[in-house]
Amino acid sequence: MTGVESVGAYAPAYRIDAETVADAWGQFQAAGISQTSVPDADEDALTMAYEAGTRALAAAGREGREVDGLFLGTTTPSVEEEALTPRLGSTLGLPADIETRQQTGSTRAGVDALAAALDAASNDGRGTAGTESVYLVVASDAPRGAPDDRIEHAGGAGATGLVIGPAGPGAVVDRAERVSPRPGTRFRQRGSAETTGLGITEYDRDAFRETVGAAAEALDVELGSDRSDVDAVAVQSPNGKLPYRAAGAIGVDTDAIRTGTTVHDLGDTGAASPLLGLASALADGNQNVVVIGFGSGAGATALLIDGEDVPVRTALNGDQELSYAEYLRIRGEITTGEPEGGGAYVSVPSWTRTIPQRHRLVAGRCEECGALGFPPSGACPRCGTLDEYDTVELPGTGTVQAVTEIGQGGAPPEFTEQQARSGPYVSAIVELDGPAADETEAASMPAQVITVGDDAVEIGDGVMATIRRIYTQEGVTRYGTKFRPSED
Amino acid sequence: MRDVYVIGAGQTPYGAFPERSYRDLFAEAYAEARDAVDRPVDPADVDEAVVGTLGVGGRQLGLPGPAVTEHVGLHGVPCSRIENACAAGGSAVRQGIQAIRSGHADVVLAGGFEAMTDASADATKYWLGVSGETEWERLTGTTFSGVYAQMASAYFDAYDTSADDLAHVAVKNHTNGSKNPKAHLDFECSLEDARDAPEVAAPLNLYHCCPTSDGAAVAFLAAGDVVDEYTDERVRIAGAGAASDHVGLAQRDSYTAIDASETAAETAYDRADVGPDDLDVAEVHDCFAIAELLAYEDLGFCDRGEAATLLREGVTDPDGELPVNTSGGLKSKGHPIGATGVGQVVELFEQLTGRAGDRQLDDPRLGLAHNVGGSGGAAVVHVFEQEGVVR
Numbered sequence: 001m002t003g004v005e006s007v008g009a010y011a012p013a014y015r016i017d018a019e020t021v022a023d024a025w026g027q028f029q030a031a032g033i034s035q036t037s038v039p040d041a042d043e044d045a046l047t048m049a050y051e052a053g054t055r056a057l058a059a060a061g062r063e064g065r066e067v068d069g070l071f072l073g074t075t076t077p078s079v080e081e082e083a084l085t086p087r088l089g090s091t092l093g094l095p096a097d098i099e100t101r102q103q104t105g106s107t108r109a110g111v112d113a114l115a116a117a118l119d120a121a122s123n124d125g126r127g128t129a130g131t132e133s134v135y136l137v138v139a140s141d142a143p144r145g146a147p148d149d150r151i152e153h154a155g156g157a158g159a160t161g162l163v164i165g166p167a168g169p170g171a172v173v174d175r176a177e178r179v180s181p182r183p184g185t186r187f188r189q190r191g192s193a194e195t196t197g198l199g200i201t202e203y204d205r206d207a208f209r210e211t212v213g214a215a216a217e218a219l220d221v222e223l224g225s226d227r228s229d230v231d232a233v234a235v236q237s238p239n240g241k242l243p244y245r246a247a248g249a250i251g252v253d254t255d256a257i258r259t260g261t262t263v264h265d266l267g268d269t270g271a272a273s274p275l276l277g278l279a280s281a282l283a284d285g286n287q288n289v290v291v292i293g294f295g296s297g298a299g300a301t302a303l304l305i306d307g308e309d310v311p312v313r314t315a316l317n318g319d320q321e322l323s324y325a326e327y328l329r330i331r332g333e334i335t336t337g338e339p340e341g342g343g344a345y346v347s348v349p350s351w352t353r354t355i356p357q358r359h360r361l362v363a364g365r366c367e368e369c370g371a372l373g374f375p376p377s378g379a380c381p382r383c384g385t386l387d388e389y390d391t392v393e394l395p396g397t398g399t400v401q402a403v404t405e406i407g408q409g410g411a412p413p414e415f416t417e418q419q420a421r422s423g424p425y426v427s428a429i430v431e432l433d434g435p436a437a438d439e440t441e442a443a444s445m446p447a448q449v450i451t452v453g454d455d456a457v458e459i460g461d462g463v464m465a466t467i468r469r470i471y472t473q474e475g476v477t478r479y480g481t482k483f484r485p486s487e488d
Numbered sequence: 489m490r491d492v493y494v495i496g497a498g499q500t501p502y503g504a505f506p507e508r509s510y511r512d513l514f515a516e517a518y519a520e521a522r523d524a525v526d527r528p529v530d531p532a533d534v535d536e537a538v539v540g541t542l543g544v545g546g547r548q549l550g551l552p553g554p555a556v557t558e559h560v561g562l563h564g565v566p567c568s569r570i571e572n573a574c575a576a577g578g579s580a581v582r583q584g585i586q587a588i589r590s591g592h593a594d595v596v597l598a599g600g601f602e603a604m605t606d607a608s609a610d611a612t613k614y615w616l617g618v619s620g621e622t623e624w625e626r627l628t629g630t631t632f633s634g635v636y637a638q639m640a641s642a643y644f645d646a647y648d649t650s651a652d653d654l655a656h657v658a659v660k661n662h663t664n665g666s667k668n669p670k671a672h673l674d675f676e677c678s679l680e681d682a683r684d685a686p687e688v689a690a691p692l693n694l695y696h697c698c699p700t701s702d703g704a705a706v707a708f709l710a711a712g713d714v715v716d717e718y719t720d721e722r723v724r725i726a727g728a729g730a731a732s733d734h735v736g737l738a739q740r741d742s743y744t745a746i747d748a749s750e751t752a753a754e755t756a757y758d759r760a761d762v763g764p765d766d767l768d769v770a771e772v773h774d775c776f777a778i779a780e781l782l783a784y785e786d787l788g789f790c791d792r793g794e795a796a797t798l799l800r801e802g803v804t805d806p807d808g809e810l811p812v813n814t815s816g817g818l819k820s821k822g823h824p825i826g827a828t829g830v831g832q833v834v835e836l837f838e839q840l841t842g843r844a845g846d847r848q849l850d851d852p853r854l855g856l857a858h859n860v861g862g863s864g865g866a867a868v869v870h871v872f873e874q875e876g877v878v879r
Contacts, residue, residue, distance in 0.1 A: 344626045402743045404637035405690040406629055412617045413610045415629035427628040429738045444738045446628045459645040470627055
């Protein structure tokens with residue numbers, strides 16, 4: 001029977017304190033939030049989805065190639081039109097013959113992506129059960145508002161991934177949805193990057209409480225008349241107060257709400273909010289979790305998940321505090337964007353040709369002498385044979401061989417915006433570990449190494465690969481490999 | 489094989505001349521070079537012209553060679569442009585030698601130019617990075633300062649050296665350049681200046697980096713059978729070597745040596761039947777201070793890891809055993825990309841013929857020019873021998 005095989009979660013390393021924002025504006029408008037997580041300049045919904053997705057797959061013991069479907073929910077895709085799932089799937093090593101769905105336009109999108117995956121898992125499209133299929137669901141979001149707007153003050157960032165498959169110990173016990181035509185509590189105009197709302201306190205509260213309550217009420221569960229068997233409620237958390245206002249309507253006490261939300265430490269994580277609450281509750285050893293996604297419009301999707309024995313892998317403990325000026329920089333609020341004068345021109349077709357290398361470090365082994373080549377094109381670096389390479393996937397770990405930190409003014413035009421937003425960056429040559437532990441020869445590649453705070457990168461340091469934005473040219477964002485210091 | 493001689497060489501001052509055109513710069517270098525030849529080179533005598541330029545700014549990406557030769561009245565001469573990044577000038581000299589040795593030409597103009605200072609800061613950075621490996625290396629956010637900084641990091645890690653050693657390179661080359669009326673940054677700098685300059689790409693600071701410059705240089709080369717028609721001072725190109733390597737640093741075998749320089753030097757020494765110990769003067773490619781240290785080792789002036797010691801002991805000072813970059817080098821004299829390799833020939837021609845003014849060494853006989861493209865994707869080395877005055 002299909003169930004939840006694993007959960008992975010990720011939040012960026014940076015935080016801004018409510019007090020810091022209050023110092024800048026005279027008040028902090030997001031009640032009940034002590035700090036929010038802030039994406040680095042080269043992070044977005046796709047890169048955070050990679051972080052969460054790769055942790056979920058690892059927790060499930062699954063390889064990307066085993067996945068049959070990828071379901072993504074986000075309100076902040078990097079482009080309003082054009083699917084992110086093909087590139088996200090590529091970074092995670094998912095095959096080409098997968099189903100993909102991208103839910104957006106509502107903070108319900110994350111829970112709705114999970115609901116859609118559950119539908120797919122129980123139905124192969126012809127009305128028959130496809131119980132062997134494996135699905136990866138990822139909710140990833142980083143809501144933004146105008147700098148003085150309560151939605152910006154609340155706005156955090158994070159992502160959760162769930163593997164849904166036949167080996168899942170976690171069970172989705174029940175599911176229900178309710179809608180109510182009440183617009184205006186949260187919306188974003190076409191063409192705008194800033195979400196806002198009318199801020200009609202009682203109206204907003206009623207829309208939330210009644211819709212969420214109705215969906216919870218509709219769950220047909222035998223958990224005791226007072227729902228005393230519910231360990232946590234992971235309900236949409238646009239701020240740190242509203243979820244508690246709905247406790248009565250859901251029929252639980254406020255402890256269950258507190259156990260199921262990350263809003264106090266990460267802020268409003270939009271479409272990722274309920275599933276981050278689930279990940280946090282399961283990581284803390286809870287079992288029965290009611291997950292409720294809510295979106296303005298309004299509508300709610302509720303699920304009851306029995307998460308006993310579900311493996312969870314989280315990386316939610318960022319602690320690099322930002323000043324308000326640093327926050328404005330890293331958000332791009334006070335930087336000038338792409339400079340005039342052009343950048344290194346790598347056409348989209350040229351970039352696309354190298355996607356296996358940029359997304360998954362696909363190297364080559366010389367058919368003649370066995371040397372590793374990266375990228376695997378042109379003559380063999382050792383014997384000079386100009387022939388095909390055998391495809392080899394590298395583990396993504398490596399060692400720094402040469403390193404520089406590009407200071408103010410040293411960046412080429414296509415990287416000046418990154419530097420303006422997140423300061424000096426580290427560019428290195430990384431010797432990539434071979435596919436086997438006893439590999440004696442390695443290939444090297446140039447790459448940025450992500451640093452946080454006072455991190456220093458030195459020759460000999462171990463690093464591991466991740467996915468970040470490399471740069472944006474002609475409106476197309478290029479994603480590729482960067483490294484971060486090894487965790488050990 | 490036919491002998492090839494430098495019969496005259498001249499250049500513009502290097503500097504920031506945003507109001508001057510590249511053609512105007514080339515014309516001045518052409519006139520200076522003609523003046524440097526004892527007996528006139530008639531335009532009709534020139535059998536071939538080779539012009540090095542990267543084309544910074546994109547002002548004349550196609551046909552920049554004829555664009556400058558027709559401007560100075562060399563109508564009809566076979567002319568081609570050679571592009572080899574910062575080694576374009578040295579490569580033009582090499583092509584000129586080959587034209588003479590093949591018998592196609594008796595007299596060749598080998599020149600180079602670059603106009604760099606009239607572009608915006610962003611456009612300049614764009615053009616500086618285009619000779620690095622574009623699809624991978626550049627997209628880690630590096631221009632050449634970053635790539636040479638990576639080489640410096642590996643060098644410091646391999647040998648007991650530091651940024652302080654780079655500061656000493658800057659001090660020496662600025663001291664030399666302060667005596668060169670053609671130098672772009674013709675001022676002396678103190679060790680403190682060079683130590684405390686703003687960081688560009690750690691561990692490199694501003695004083696570890698050469699400037700971007702405008703300028704042009706021209707050398708006239710002649711076959712041994714016609715050299716006497718033009719001059720009595722015989723500066724022979726005794727050896728020529730060149731090599732190439734991976735354009736991107738990550739692909740190379742070593743980050744603490746430029747293999748192309750080593751190979752090019754070995755070839756040039758072999759052809760000239762000399763060794764590094766025989767040299768009296770050298771112009772090396774010090775686009776960044778670390779590059780001068782690497783050059784000492786790649787060119788065989790000392791063993792691996794010994795360059796900083798060689799420098800600190802004064803061996804490469806003007807009064808040392810092997811003065812290096814008496815012109816000021818790229819660091820002080822300047823680096824108008826396509827002109828640089830030919831400008832090195834100008835300095836050596838002046839040193840070997842006793843025309844180097846305040847920089848003049850005591851009767852040098854054998855000199856070496858070392859010109860590198862990119863971070864080592866191409867290198868060209870020439871050895872020049874002063875054969876004395878023939879009457």
